[in-house]
Amino acid sequence: MAIQVKNCMEDFVIDLVKQVIKSYPDICTCDQCINDIVTWSLNHLPARYVNTNIGDAYTRLDIYKQEHYTDIIKIVVQAVEVVSKNPHHTKKDKQE
Ligand SMILES: [Zn+2]
Numbered sequence: 001m002a003i004q005v006k007n008c009m010e011d012f013v014i015d016l017v018k019q020v021i022k023s024y025p026d027i028c029t030c031d032q033c034i035n036d037i038v039t040w041s042l043n044h045l046p047a048r049y050v051n052t053n054i055g056d057a058y059t060r061l062d063i064y065k066q067e068h069y070t071d072i073i074k075i076v077v078q079a080v081e082v083v084s085k086n087p088h089h090t091k092k093d094k095q096e
Pocket residue numbers: 028029030031032033034087089094095
């Protein structure tokens with residue numbers, strides 16, 4: 001039995017976070033903070049599972065519709081702000 005399901009929201013959010021943080025040159029972008037931003041975003045967004053056996057599953061996802069895209073960006077921007085204000089490490093520990 002092969003289970004081939006995947007939460008597409010995860011890849012989608014990871015790509016978006018990489019883009020959004022470019023607009024925030026002052027925030028910490030260490031692995032810990034980036035992972036915190038992705039985690040926060042995913043916890044505030046619905047999961048979007050697809051059966052990876054189906055070839056066109058990705059393109060049929062509603063996350064690629066403009067109105068959903070805008071909502072997801074808002075959550076990611078919020079996540080960047082929340083995490084950058086409350087990093088899980090002190091400034092001294094900041095990894096460059
Ligand atoms: Zn950091």
